[in-house]
Amino acid sequence: MAVSNTAELFFSLFNIFTILAVLVGTFVLGLMGYLVLRFRERALSPEPEDAPKLGQLPAPRGKLRTLVISVTLSAIILGVLVVGTFSAIDKINAPPQICAQTPSPCLTLQIEAGRFFWNVTYPGGQEDTNLLVVQKGITVILKVTSLDVFHSFGIEDFRIKTDAIPGRINTIWFVTNESGDYVMRCFELCGTGHAAMKGTLRVVEPGSFQSCGTGC
Numbered sequence: 001m002a003v004s005n006t007a008e009l010f011f012s013l014f015n016i017f018t019i020l021a022v023l024v025g026t027f028v029l030g031l032m033g034y035l036v037l038r039f040r041e042r043a044l045s046p047e048p049e050d051a052p053k054l055g056q057l058p059a060p061r062g063k064l065r066t067l068v069i070s071v072t073l074s075a076i077i078l079g080v081l082v083v084g085t086f087s088a089i090d091k092i093n094a095p096p097q098i099c100a101q102t103p104s105p106c107l108t109l110q111i112e113a114g115r116f117f118w119n120v121t122y123p124g125g126q127e128d129t130n131l132l133v134v135q136k137g138i139t140v141i142l143k144v145t146s147l148d149v150f151h152s153f154g155i156e157d158f159r160i161k162t163d164a165i166p167g168r169i170n171t172i173w174f175v176t177n178e179s180g181d182y183v184m185r186c187f188e189l190c191g192t193g194h195a196a197m198k199g200t201l202r203v204v205e206p207g208s209f210q211s212c213g214t215g216c
């Protein structure tokens, strides 16, 4: 199981792309290899009927049936990829409906980017810098903004990222599947400390979260 629902979603999309690419690649290269061998020039090969002749316009080539089949197949493959990609984007963009209930079963946190740190504000108003502690399995919604310049907040292991822009709040969300420490880092060049602009997202088991909370 992937470390978060977003990583799961990304990997399943990646698998669809990979499977289709391998199938198409195998078919095209296989067909090419077969045709190269089948129609290779032999000592007594006759001149092909449609070989170009000097001073003569070449006759039209190709069959309508081949064209229809190849366009239809390409449209089906592209359709699968487009629908898969857009439905994944939809899922990643909008937090699940249950989070709109009151009281919400989801945890909403504010993330403020600054040169060169991440400020985290919990629902109770408690703040921390470069450390975000959440309980495993809970739906976490992050409201991301910036205090100064453009940054980009991302957690690579979760395959999520959103811009941190002053005066604007961008939302991302995830559900964690495994406890552990993950790196949350800046993905937009924002100054001399950009490379070091990192924090830790700590996912803890529900039991230990009850005892040490955000101080885990």
Ligand code: CUA
Pocket (backbone or CB within 6 Å): 113, 114, 116, 150, 151, 152, 186, 187, 188, 189, 190, 191, 193, 194, 195, 197
């Ligand atoms: Cu903040 Cu790069």
